[in-house]
Amino acid sequence: MDRLFFDLRATHNPHRWFMPLTPDVCVGRPDEMFMFGGVGLASAIGAMERTTGRPLIWATAQYLSYAKPPSVVDLDVWVPAAGKYNSQARVIGHVGDKEIFTVNAALGARPSELSRQWLTMPKVPRPEDCEPGEHWRAAHYGLHSRMEVRVAKGHYGFDRQGAAEEDGRLLLWVRPRERFAIDSSMLAIIADHVPSGIGNALGQNAGGNSLDNTLRIRRIVPTEWVLCDLRILGVHGGFGHGAMYLFAQDGELLATASQSLIVRVRETVEDR
Incomplete structure (x- = not known):
């Protein structure tokens, strides 16, 4: 295995x-x-x-x-x-x-020579040219401590407070610190960063708990970093909906993802 x-x-x-x-x-x-x-x-x-x-x-x-x-x-x-x-x-x-x-x-998988993509990767700086993103909990334990994040567009962590992104879009380079291969399981973990876009879209220290998570694989190719084109589509009634497009460093579309979540706004330090 x-x-x-x-x-x-x-x-x-x-x-x-x-x-x-x-x-x-x-x-x-x-x-x-x-x-x-x-x-x-x-x-x-x-x-x-x-x-x-x-x-x-x-x-x-x-x-x-x-x-x-x-x-x-x-x-x-x-x-x-x-x-x-x-x-x-x-x-x-x-x-x-x-x-x-x-x-x-x-x-x-079916035998076929067809391999095309119409969705293109947005033009962003390379991961090494982007600022590191620190999770809002800023903890050196748990799953988030095992993921490295670089912010190509938007706000991630506590810097999102008061800085709402008008288009609800967040672009992150993500990779596992332990350099696990980027396969379908690893993409499922990376795709569950959709709630991280809630705070960026609202300009608040906000996130959420996932109700669901859907992952659709297009083509998996070797890559060290995954570019997550994360889009919050809307919030209402305490719930939010978002989508993500996941690209390899060479622009190959790896997968798409979407989910709905319970929106939670954290008002106090204790909420951390």
């Missing part, structure tokens, strides 16, 4: 996997940490790709509850339909009898 950002483990049953939760795949205050939503989707993708032997086409996660360390998340893979070139699969992630997330997906 390829080395993964999270600790996904096999069992004697090829349709059952499990993942011990440690703080390095979680977010939140030290006394209230919980699994990062992107890790739930990423672990389900890893389990489905290994169970079916096929690459991801798309996956969507619905987040139902929180999993906290040091619990163990069990992942049950169901493959209700498997054809010549693609499979339809589902994962239920649970801690004991408590369901944490459900992921539906399609996996596979």
Whole structure:
């Protein structure tokens, strides 16, 4: 098995996997940490790709509850339909009898020489020419400490206060500090940075909790950094909706993502 950002483990049953939760795949205050939503989707993708032997086409996660360390998340893979070139699969992630997330997906590849993209990467400075972005919690623990962020456009972290981005757009270069390969699972984790765009769009110390996360893979190519073209589409009634386009450094469109989330505005230092 390829080395993964999270600790996904096999069992004697090829349709059952499990993942011990440690703080390095979680977010939140030290006394209230919980699994990062992107890790739930990423672990389900890893389990489905290994169970079916096929690459991801798309996956969507619905987040139902929180999993906290040091619990163990069990992942049950169901493959209700498997054809010549693609499979339809589902994962239920649970801690004991408590369901944490459900992921539906399609996996596979068809023989074809067609490979085109019409969406182009925006012109931005190289990662090394962009300012480092520090997460608003500014913590040296948890998942965010394992991700390196460079800001190409917009505001990330506490500098977003009072600086609303009129087009609701945030451009970030992102890579794992431990240099994990950029595969479908790693893209699922990077794509879950959509809530980071809420504060940039509103000009407030704001973010949110994901209700869902959908990832659509176009083509995965080797790249060290991923450019995240993050767009907050709108907020209303306490909820927000956003999208992301993920590019390799050479401009190749790797994937697209979208999600809805609960908008949370943090007013005090204690909220950190």
